[in-house]
Amino acid sequence: MTHSAVIASLVKAYFSGSRIATSLGLPLAKKKRSKAMTFAGKIGLGILLAISFGYMAVMLGFNFYSYQVTGQSLLGTSSLGFFMALVIDFVILLVFSLFSTSGIFYRTKENQLLMTLPITKSDLMISRLIISYLSFFVMHLFVCLPAIVVLFFLPFSLSSLLGALIFLVLSPLVPEAISAFLVTLSIRIGWRKNSRKGGELAFSIILILAIILVYGLGMRMMYATLMEDSASIMPLIELATVAMKYLAPMTFLAKAAAGEMSIGFVWYLLIFAGVCILAELYIRKHFFYCVSVVQNGGGATRKSSHSVLYKAQSPIISLYRREWTNLLSSSGFAFELFGETFIPVILIVMYSAMGIIGQMSEQISMISSSPSFPAIITAALLFMAVMNMCSSTSISRQGKYFYLDRSLPCDSSTFVKAKLLFHMVFGFAPSCLYYAVCVAFFKISPLWLAWMIPMSFLAYLVSGACGLYFDYKSPMLDWKTAQQAVKQNKNGLLGMGMGLAYILVQGAAYYFLTSLISPILGIIATLVIGACSSMLFLDLAFKQASKAYSPA
Amino acid sequence: MIRIANVTKAYNENAKPAVNDLSFQVNSGEIFVFLGPNGAGKSTTIKMLVGILAQDRGTIEVAGFDNLTDSLEMKKRIGYVSDEPEFYEKMTAIRYLNFIDDLFEVPAEVRKIRIEKYARMFEIEDKLGNEISSYSHGMKQKLGIIAALSHDPEVLILDEPMVGLDPKSSFLLKEALRAFCNEGKTVFFSTHVMDTAERVCDRVAIINQGCLIAMGSFAQLKANSGEQNATLEKLFLELTDKEEMPR
16 A cells, blocks of 8 residues: 555544444434434524524624735735734634644544554654644634635735635644644653643633634724724734734735735745644654553553542432533533633633723713613623533533443433533532622622522523433434534534523513513513423423433 | 343344344342353343343343333342443542442442452552543453442343453452352353353353353253263354354
């Protein structure tokens, strides 16, 4: 076999191989769903996804166009929009691949087999790099395509075609090579030996900061453009000018794509090739060492750091604690779910950093005297309550271990209660703090808490029960990387969609009853809707769990 | 203690059954070994016994409880060691054992005595505070056995329990199984290790292509074959080969 054939086989094997649950031959339940229903469900989900991603792609395109136009008028270059796209794409790919690279390169179970086969280090390593490239290519397209579309607003030139093609095809290799280099380096210097969690935490923080940066850059420009706020635009342009100076290789590519080809483009190509070659040489040199270190559990036998305690707890508490263990077992799970729960804190940090918080407080002070203001705050926090995937991916996160639950001597309701308890502690408990902070910050009467807290409780209960219903109905158990169980899980979308519908129904009821009859009636109606919905979804979740825990 | 009657299980409607009209009974105080070549239906049978899979036809009773209608009561009486030691890798071993015993509602002082006894027996008492991810395959297997024994089940069901165990641990397990049965409890396990099966079992069942092809004590199997000096391995090979010949 030629090297390219070996590499192609390795890549194919990675994507089509080792499906854990199906290989165990353990069906979850005998599903009797008509093909028409399945097809309709897929079409519906496809449309929803297309709308969501289309909307976000348009937003990104609008941002890039804003940067492009602003750059033309203030800096005399058309390359600013494309430059921003390159930066955003680079940051996103670098950070997301930092999470997955060690899984794809070193921690994958198939390495145990591959290491024994007559495959060269180089072939194995290149196949991992291609897998990494393909894994994130869709994410790359999501940023890249709007930027390329924005280029159509500029006159066509050969250099813009070349720049767009390089961005489309080659540019993802740089962040992925750097990420593979960093992960290899961290294993090589022993960072991951005893402090893997520390490393993962560091990656999580970097990811949050990167998302804040990317989101902030995008939203700030859009806000400034929409508001025609030149005072806000200038600092951004200054920041962009500095970035273009220090991130020269990206600037050269962006200029080429914008039809401003210069000798710098050759520099870009040289730096691009240099980074990839150096990373490749370093990874190739240490590849087998790193695989063996990681496959041997980090290279060091962990010392007993926990005392041996014999403590009896109720089954619900024990299962609840297991939910925490499962959540913290992977940085992918932890990041997604902690990120969702602490969105309000992240937003406050982000808006403070962007200077929006000051403008917001001025505007808020104008409307805070409105009688509807507490309801607006409640609606905003309820929205955050239902926009989470804690329960809707709970069974999926268990993966292959879910089947073992069927052999445990617990009623299905015990499992559901434990999962709901986890959902409430994880989401509802911090939400009480957010409500208290909002009441204090916006100087709302504390009496409103008597309505806000039960509303939040009911929203979390509905969201939790509804999410469990969907995940028990069709859990995604055969994932290969932790992110798949959360990010690529349709149950998360279904749970959030249903939660959103719940908030809309409550909001509509509150609005009409308050404006037509009385605010008290609006408050009572929202609580009644919450109570009825929670009973309905709890019933559905318990019934679905009973089916899922029955032998199949 | 275990009663399987006319059990059939197929994974797909049109597929050949993994287990086909299987019937046998295991008595209290008995070590019952389930033998069969790969893909014979051993693990499928065991997964039905412990409540992971449901049969398409027939009935299964363990400790007097039906596996479909009284599954919770049945599971409370079973200790199960799966064919692959699958654990929550981020838990420490002691937390995992506490977790299992919590679900079986074993009081703290009782579990302490049992866990210490079995952990000492399998020589992992000083590693109970370690994360399971640091355990070797054999240590995980020992942990699974301790977890199954720590809640003092009436029936112990083990799927390939000897895999990964060192000779000493394997010997100790056999001793533990015998002691367990001497208390009037039942052990049902599958294995490929004929030597172990021959020396430990009271009765053996041989399954091939989902069907029971022989059952009885080792002495009975030898008598039926007419070869008094035959080993279990020889009998097994003869029986399974004979079954496969006409197909």
